[in-house]
Amino acid sequence: MKPSKFHYHAPATIGDAVGLLGAHADEAKVLAGGQSLVPMMSLRLATFGHLVDLNKVDGLAGIERSNGHVRIGALTRQATAEHDTTVASDVPMMAKALPHIGHFQIRNRGTVGGSIAHADPASELPAVALALDATLEAAGPGGERQIAAADFFEGTWQTALAEDEILTAVRFPVWGAASGFAVEEVARRHGDFAICGAVCGVELDGDAIVRAAIGLFGVGPTPVRSTLAEQALIAGGAGSDLADIARQAADPLDPSDDIHASGAYRKQIAAVVVRRALTKAIEEARS
């Protein structure tokens, strides 16, 4: 199938892009890598009269480190971030999550910001942003604003971005040297969206865990942060019973059944992937 007719706009500045979104309101949609939007339009699951292509907007791509943060421009391709040395050393959870996204052809076009703004509940990067307390930078008619990842994901494909706002960058805090990270997921085939996955990080001081992050995806309409399990892990330290911590992360979940898996199966898998990811993260932090 082909998409229904639409007007194509290629603004050169963020201001022009925001202006176009405002002018065409709910008829307009931002186009980034097109890896989710174009299939949805081609299958006529979504129809928009105006596409505002961000690919010619200056200054939306790039990766830089400053003041204890790594800032990734929204238009940075997933493949660029995957092979970037700053991301590998300073946001390892992100570097480990990226290869799980589809296939390399998709990551060559798909953008970091597109994945986060699309907010698919089975996506890796929204869970990474949530688990790492990322800050989302947005531009709209009123100027720029910053949104905490905890306030960003509102539902399946729904975020705190207004219709006339653009996600411009994502900022990740850099963790200390004695940290470890792991991403574990279960998918039917390589390249498929995960049935369920976990992103975990720990920062050690000897055997004490001074910081912990446990994020889950594929278990509800938004990514989930398991703060109670994080607190239990910090209280118990690196010698904690990880199967028990993982159960504490999975217990509050209530995933739905769908054509890919039952909710009960997803919940069971959630405990498995959290345990595996925490085991690897602690091993890495110790080494």
Ligand SMILES: Cc1cc2nc3c(=O)[nH]c(=O)nc-3n(C[C@H](O)[C@H](O)[C@H](O)COP(=O)(O)OP(=O)(O)OC[C@H]3O[C@@H](n4cnc5c(N)ncnc54)[C@H](O)[C@@H]3O)c2cc1C
């Ligand atoms: C076969 C296949 C397998 C895939 N597997 C996975 C997977 O395993 N895991 C995974 O996470 N993803 C997967 N994807 C999706 C892929 O990661 C997409 O690249 C991503 O979801 C969207 O990024 P994009 O840049 O292509 O955005 P687009 O498709 O261009 O846009 C997606 C949505 O986000 C909005 N948007 C994009 N950028 C911005 C912005 N800067 N500001 C505001 N709104 C914006 C658009 O308006 C649109 O609504 C898969 C895709 C395909 C086709």
